[in-house]
Amino acid sequence: MRRKLALMTGAGSLCGVTPALANGWNMPVGVTDVSRDIHSLHMTIFWICVVIGVVVFGVMFYSLLRFRRSRHTDSANFHENTTVEILWTTVPLLILVGMALPATATLRQMYDTSEADLDVMITGQQWRWRYEYLGEDVGFTSSLSTPRAQITGEEERQEHYLLEVDEPLVLPVGRKVRFLMTADDVIHSWWVPELAVKQDTIPGFVNENWVRINEPGIYRGQCAELCGKDHAFMPIVVHAMESDEFDTWLADRKEAAAQEALGVDREWALDELMERGEQVYNSVCASCHQVDGSGSEPAFPALAGNEQLLSDVEFHIDVVLNGVPGTPMAAYRNNMNPVELASVITYERNAWGNETGDAVQPSEIQSRLE
Amino acid sequence: MWKVVKSVLAAFFGVQNERQRSEDFQHGNPGAFIAVGLVLAAVMVGLIALVAILASR
Numbered sequence: 001m002r003r004k005l006a007l008m009t010g011a012g013s014l015c016g017v018t019p020a021l022a023n024g025w026n027m028p029v030g031v032t033d034v035s036r037d038i039h040s041l042h043m044t045i046f047w048i049c050v051v052i053g054v055v056v057f058g059v060m061f062y063s064l065l066r067f068r069r070s071r072h073t074d075s076a077n078f079h080e081n082t083t084v085e086i087l088w089t090t091v092p093l094l095i096l097v098g099m100a101l102p103a104t105a106t107l108r109q110m111y112d113t114s115e116a117d118l119d120v121m122i123t124g125q126q127w128r129w130r131y132e133y134l135g136e137d138v139g140f141t142s143s144l145s146t147p148r149a150q151i152t153g154e155e156e157r158q159e160h161y162l163l164e165v166d167e168p169l170v171l172p173v174g175r176k177v178r179f180l181m182t183a184d185d186v187i188h189s190w191w192v193p194e195l196a197v198k199q200d201t202i203p204g205f206v207n208e209n210w211v212r213i214n215e216p217g218i219y220r221g222q223c224a225e226l227c228g229k230d231h232a233f234m235p236i237v238v239h240a241m242e243s244d245e246f247d248t249w250l251a252d253r254k255e256a257a258a259q260e261a262l263g264v265d266r267e268w269a270l271d272e273l274m275e276r277g278e279q280v281y282n283s284v285c286a287s288c289h290q291v292d293g294s295g296s297e298p299a300f301p302a303l304a305g306n307e308q309l310l311s312d313v314e315f316h317i318d319v320v321l322n323g324v325p326g327t328p329m330a331a332y333r334n335n336m337n338p339v340e341l342a343s344v345i346t347y348e349r350n351a352w353g354n355e356t357g358d359a360v361q362p363s364e365i366q367s368r369l370e
Numbered sequence: 371m372w373k374v375v376k377s378v379l380a381a382f383f384g385v386q387n388e389r390q391r392s393e394d395f396q397h398g399n400p401g402a403f404i405a406v407g408l409v410l411a412a413v414m415v416g417l418i419a420l421v422a423i424l425a426s427r
């Protein structure tokens with residue numbers, strides 16, 4: 001018996017420390033202190049359960065065999081045994097308290113979002129994620145980048161099939177990053193196993209969570225709350241970089257945002273707007289209205305050859321800025337800057353055989369946003 | 371009184387022996403068990419709250 005136990009605990013500690021077990025069968029050890037704590041809790045409790053299982057089933061099967069009917073055993077016949085009852089009450093109590101103590105300590109750590117070095121607002125939208133670096137004027141939308149042809153089976157699936165995006169969330173290593181998490185339309189859930197974060201994002205609520213990543217790398221995740229047609233097509237990619245590298249990245253993004261803000265006042269050529277508009281459209285709008293503007297009737301209207309839309313630019317601008325309440329068509333006025341809004345509208349009015357020639361200017365959008 | 375407290379504590383724990391049980395049922399007064407039960411439940415809640423407050427300081 002003692003040898004068996006030693007074997008068992010040996011195997012236990014082996015599996016507890018080797019990340020080799022993070023091979024798709026087990027949860028990953030992850031790259032934050034909290035994720036490590038969660039993993040070791042998970043392994044500890046797993047092995048406690050294994051030991052209990054072996055003991056309970058061992059006793060049961062031993063009794064079944066040893067005292068089986070064909071051996072003519074006489075059953076003991078008694079009504080109560082206070083000692084045994086106290087034992088089987090106390091032992092589980094101690095085991096439960098023993099598991100609750102470390103679990104509570106980890107939970108307290110997970111809930112402590114105070115004193116963060118960086119705040120990132122995460123917003124779930126059908127069907128993409130929006131990230132905003134609060135106080136930094138940097139924000140962008142992160143959409144699936146797996147080519148359509150891989151999804152329809154015309155091309156071979158690549159390594160990160162459905163787990164790749166156009167713009168990953170970039171985070172610094174070694175700094176405490178607080179997430180403020182919400183959603184625009186329905187409940188989503190932001191889940192990255194390596195960071196041990198799985199948090200519902202709920203319209204009208206702001207949930208908090210935090211990470212301090214220890215190792216640079218690319219960490220992938222998915223939406224974990226069924227949220228409609230493209231629930232499986234809104235992955236998450238986190239790119240964790242060294243602190244100074246991150247600062248450079250953030251400064252670049254700030255610079256680019258400032259440049260774009262400057263661009264609001266000038267007159268844009270149709271070609272420029274079309275080029276920018278195509279990027280925005282494919283990243284944000286194509287999941288519903290399709291890359292070729294054909295929509296998916298009756299749920300999502302076609303934009304290509306849409307007479308009502310093409311004859312009425314006012315209506316077009318109004319729908320994109322303010323959305324259509326009560327439908328999946330969201331208001332984009334707060335999610336995009338004037339350049340993005342103007343260019344995506346221009347793109348829709350001139351792509352796929354739509355040939356209005358309208359170049360909606362960022363300055364015009366700007367004046368409507370005020 | 372002490373006997374009542376002991377029986378109530380045994381009930382909290384979930385284990386009581388047969389001798390005590392039959393004695394309680396023959397001589398006990400239900401009101402006393404209920405009253406002591408309520409008081410001890412309040413004490414237990416207070417103790418847990420205290421532990422939680424101390425632990426989260």
Ligand SMILES: [Cu+2]
Pocket residue numbers: 124127187188189223224225226227231234
């Ligand atoms: Cu979702």
